[in-house]
Amino acid sequence: MSVADNVPINQIVYARSNGGRVLIPEAVLATISPYVQDSWDKTEAGGVIMGRYIKDCDDIVVDKITLPMPGDKSSRFSFFRNKKSHQKIVDREWEASFFTCTYLGGWHTHPEPVPSPSFDDKYDWKRKMKQDVFDSDYLFFMIVGTAEIRLWEGNKHTSSITALNRV
């Protein structure tokens, strides 16, 4: 699956470790696609992932992501996300959705085809599982490469991070 060559992608579904699934719909993929680091002058980008824990099952639907905003800092190989502006959006979406569109985790880009987390990424993810406040046992971390989008599931209780496979 390529995100760089502008081939339309319907959606991506990942299998969770507990039997549930995570859906990234086409609309979300379209929002991310301009930030793919497919040329030398594009810097890293990132934001927050929000969505729904579907009733009566372990499925999750990603409905919203935040994009780079004033206060964020971005270079070819790093991205710093300022909490204030992203927090505002998280609060707004949560209230507007009758408290169902919730904070799920974060995303950022990498200038490599099949992305994997750096040492710093993993450190940051583990820190967020401890310090962020969220009403769930899991956070999800997405890295958008130039050829693939990959997703990891972090367990708050065990601090373990698992790469999820596509369904």
Add this chain to the structure above:
Amino acid sequence: MADIQKQFAEFHEAIKLKRFEENSTLVEKRDIILNKLDAGLKKNFEAKNEPVPKYNKFNQGSYEMGTGIKPLNGDYDIDVGISFKVAKDDYSDPVDVKKWVYEALDGHTKRVEMRRPCVTVFYQKEGETEYHVDLAVYSDEECNSDKKKYLAKGNLNSSSDNKIWEHSEPCQLTDLINDHYSGDDHKQFVRVIRCLKRWKDNNFKIDGNAAPVGIGLTVASYDYYVPKKDLVDAFASKYNYNDLAALKYVVSRMINSFTTYYDSGTSSERLKTYLPVEPRCDVFVKMTDIQMADFKKQLNALLDALNSAEEEVDPVTACETLQKIFGDDFPVPEKSDTAQKKGPAIITSSASA
């Protein structure tokens, strides 16, 4: 899997017609016709100095089977059986007996027609047919030596070959459908039939035999349906009914039952489905081969939609897919109705590399 049984239940509530006797408007319309029939028979026979024929009346059709759905075009139909206490052998021409009904009712509304299986009285409001009453005319089983009920078939100007007394047991069919399953399984059986009938109304042209007949979908469901439910609590033996799975099963079995028939150099692929009671005919026999091919194509499209809704992670998208195939009465939930409510979140700054 997204749980969309709630939407199936809402869809069913939206399309179902109550049983006939529970619908006071239709009962009233039927009784007006029956009073008119009594008066007309009396007048016509007394004028001839002949005894007025006696008959039993009974409700038949989808109302009695509890499988009726609201019509999309607003044309409700009322099915009544008129079983005359006459022996079929005394009337070699069944149309003579149908004429009693036709002549007693002719002129009651602007449009009264003798059709091959029945006499139909149309009611119109502002030029549109509001509803019609089909009166099927029978020779009662009590009066026939073989103790069977016979339907009078034929038109006023049919050739004698097309005028027949056909052994027919509409009440037995009603009983078979009503007793096929019991309790909640029966309720799912009926939901499946109604879903298929609305799917038919939503996907086929109404003229001629382009659409599979409703009774055909009922009989196919009778042949193929099995209860589908998911175990949710093994200790309490609690099950949730899964109408999507039940429909998928019936539709796949219908598709797989299409058979190619070879006949002197030609071949045709058909779904033959026989009434489980007399006259035990193929209920889809009137469809042409081209209409049959379209029927199969539409069944495949329905199965694709059901599969895609079942696979779909987002219940909103799943219901949008089903709304396309079942029509606007299939509800699409708000996103917020499909998800768990969550507490507030506080995010920290993030540094990635």
